[in-house]
Amino acid sequence: MLRVLAFDVFGTVVDWRSGVVAVGARLATRHGFRIDWPAFADAWRDGYHPSLEGVRRGELPWTKLDLLHRMTLNTLIPRFGLDSLSEPERDELNRAWHHLPPWPDAIEVLTRLRRRFVITTLSNGNVSLLTEMAKASGLPWDCILSAELVQHYKPDREAYLQVPNFLDVTPDQVLMVAAHPTDLEAARQAGLRTGYVHRPLEFGHRTPALPVPVGPFDYVARDFIDLAGQLGA
Numbered sequence: 001m002l003r004v005l006a007f008d009v010f011g012t013v014v015d016w017r018s019g020v021v022a023v024g025a026r027l028a029t030r031h032g033f034r035i036d037w038p039a040f041a042d043a044w045r046d047g048y049h050p051s052l053e054g055v056r057r058g059e060l061p062w063t064k065l066d067l068l069h070r071m072t073l074n075t076l077i078p079r080f081g082l083d084s085l086s087e088p089e090r091d092e093l094n095r096a097w098h099h100l101p102p103w104p105d106a107i108e109v110l111t112r113l114r115r116r117f118v119i120t121t122l123s124n125g126n127v128s129l130l131t132e133m134a135k136a137s138g139l140p141w142d143c144i145l146s147a148e149l150v151q152h153y154k155p156d157r158e159a160y161l162q163v164p165n166f167l168d169v170t171p172d173q174v175l176m177v178a179a180h181p182t183d184l185e186a187a188r189q190a191g192l193r194t195g196y197v198h199r200p201l202e203f204g205h206r207t208p209a210l211p212v213p214v215g216p217f218d219y220v221a222r223d224f225i226d227l228a229g230q231l232g233a
Contacts, residue, residue, distance in 0.1 A: 004164075007119065013103065014106070015103055020100075021037040023093055023096035027092070027093060044069070044073065048068075065097075110140050115233070119142050120141060121146065122162075123147070124154055149162060149166075174193065178194075179198065198220075
């Protein structure tokens with residue numbers, strides 16, 4: 001019997017792309033920048049997995065995601081002509097990841113699911129980032145679990161097993177929910193059950209919507225509403 005639903009956050013629960021674009025547009029108004037902010041957001045996200053891999057391979061010591069985001073941002077500032085940003089404004093831009101908007105179905109459905117299950121994050125975001133995001137947007141988590149707590153980024157096995165270990169359940173009582181098949185495959189290998197939720201607009205309207213994948217998932221859902229229905233919530 002499922003007892004815990006663990007959610008990937010970036011792209012699954014919140015729309016990282018539009019959130020970064022919104023903060024960039026605000027800075028552009030101040031400075032008169034003429035920048036393709038969606039392309040900027042995509043470039044920033046492109047640095048996400050390589051920076052995590054640097055930590056996972058031991059090329060960097062344990063470094064929380066806020067600092068990895070800032071390291072990537074520092075490489076993008078000259079590339080996109082943002083050198084005139086002050087240090088506080090660079091910090092403001094980096095904190096865009098703390099204020100990402102939830103997908104339209106997220107808060108309502110998470111609130112429904114919370115009546116039946118324990119719901120938690122299982123994200124590579126650091127604890128302060130995830131806490132501030134939840135506070136700002138009203139995401140109704142029962143608790144916040146992060147790679148930071150075990151100092152292992154997904155897809156390391158330790159990142160997934162923290163959920164049953166911290167919440168005193170067995171791995172097969174945890175459903176990992178994500179919009180990313182590779183995340184779910186790693187969770188499955190750690191013994192968790194898996195739920196795929198389709199987020200065709202994660203990378204915006206300018207990119208072709210990815211098809212719903214075929215994989216060994218316990219649940220495949222069009223959105224959170226569909227997932228909640230399949231779970232009887």
